[in-house]
Amino acid sequence: MAQSSTSDKIVKGVTAFGRTGKATVTGLIDGISFIGFACIILWQSLYLIALGRRHAQPVRLRHIAAEIHTAGIQAIPVVLLMASTIGIMLSIQGIYSLRVFGAETQVTFGLALSIPREFAPLITGILVAGRSGSQLTSRVGSMRLNGEIDALSVMGISPLRYVVAPSLVGLIVSLPILVAIANIAAFGAAGLYINIVLGIGPTAYWADVLSIVTLVDLMHSFGKAVIFSMLISLTGISIGMGVSGGAEVLGKATTSSVVTCISAIIAADAVFALVL
Numbered sequence: 413m414a415q416s417s418t419s420d421k422i423v424k425g426v427t428a429f430g431r432t433g434k435a436t437v438t439g440l441i442d443g444i445s446f447i448g449f450a451c452i453i454l455w456q457s458l459y460l461i462a463l464g465r466r467h468a469q470p471v472r473l474r475h476i477a478a479e480i481h482t483a484g485i486q487a488i489p490v491v492l493l494m495a496s497t498i499g500i501m502l503s504i505q506g507i508y509s510l511r512v513f514g515a516e517t518q519v520t521f522g523l524a525l526s527i528p529r530e531f532a533p534l535i536t537g538i539l540v541a542g543r544s545g546s547q548l549t550s551r552v553g554s555m556r557l558n559g560e561i562d563a564l565s566v567m568g569i570s571p572l573r574y575v576v577a578p579s580l581v582g583l584i585v586s587l588p589i590l591v592a593i594a595n596i597a598a599f600g601a602a603g604l605y606i607n608i609v610l611g612i613g614p615t616a617y618w619a620d621v622l623s624i625v626t627l628v629d630l631m632h633s634f635g636k637a638v639i640f641s642m643l644i645s646l647t648g649i650s651i652g653m654g655v656s657g658g659a660e661v662l663g664k665a666t667t668s669s670v671v672t673c674i675s676a677i678i679a680a681d682a683v684f685a686l687v688l
Contacts, residue, residue: 449653450646453572457580460573469570471577479582483544484589490543491536491590492597498531499523499598503605517610520617523602524624528633532594534681537640540587541673545648548579549669552652553662561653576649583641591637636684643676 464470506519552575555561564571603617651669655662 446650450650453576453650453653454580454642454646456572457577460570460577461581464570464573464577469573471573471581475574475578476581476585479578480586482547483540483579483582484586487540487543487586487590488593490539491594494535494539495532495594495597496601498535499527499600499602500605502526502531502598503602503609507606507609517612519606519610520612520620521624523599524621525629527598527602528595528625528629530681530685532598533591533633533636533640534677536587536591536594536637537644537677537681538674540583540590540640541644541677542670544579544583545644545673546666546670548645548648549652549655549666550662551575552649553655553665556653556655557658557662576645579649580642580645583645584638587641587644588634588637591633595633632684632688636681639680640677643680644673647673647676 460467460469461471502523503519506522507516510516510519510522552561555571555575561571561575564574599618599621603614603621606612606617607614648669651665651672655665
């Protein structure tokens with residue numbers, strides 16, 4: 413009996429290990445396939461943006477303008493609110509931490525280093541991922557389920573130039589502008605709080621900030637914005653293109669899009685921090 417029980421445990425352990433290994437390999441293959449599909453979409457979209465008119469597949473400016481309005485202009489209020497909140501929170505934590513050393517007036521140094529390099533692009537990217545990433549997946553997925561993607565192909569209209577390329581360009585244009593707005597809002601709200609708590613006037617505050625923030629910091633900020641915009645658009649569209657089934661599948665795909673977009677943004681930000 414003891415030997416039989418031991419054998420059953422070994423068999424169950426081997427079976428569980430095999431299932432785990434199979435799931436890991438399957439997930440790895442699916443991930444590589446997803447990345448490859450996204451790269452193909454990116455390449456074909458860039459080709460249509462550059463040479464689409466030559467092949468009678470021009471990317472319309474009005475479609476790009478509509479994407480900029482949806483992903484950029486409509487997101488300004490929430491970006492202002494969140495960036496201002498982040499600026500005040502960083503000021504509170506910075507002053508509290510530096511007060512131990514009697515150096516709370518140096519809080520502007522920490523703000524000038526952290527806001528443009530990390531917090532402004534990261535928070536803005538996450539907000540846009542929640543708005544635009546889910547919206548792209550929902551729209552493309554709905555078109556996929558309703559047969560609109562196939563109908564465009566039958567009519568000789570490339571779905572990439574009609575749906576994908578305008579979204580890609582719209583986000584690439586919108587996100588750096590939103591990051592610039594987030595930087596200004598975060599520094600402005602932090603300056604107001606520092607003025608109230610420490611009595612540092614706006615002129616002295618902005619002079620300190622501008623003396624510390626460099627062109628390299630701004631390049632970090634806007635470079636991250638461009639990469640985040642590409643991750644958001646490609647992830648949202650790729651997941652939407654893979655939707656098949658019904659409304660329940662579309663809901664799961666939308667949720668998966670948001671989670672994947674945010675995970676990709678955080679991973680890319682970590683790579684930036686390690687490399688640069």
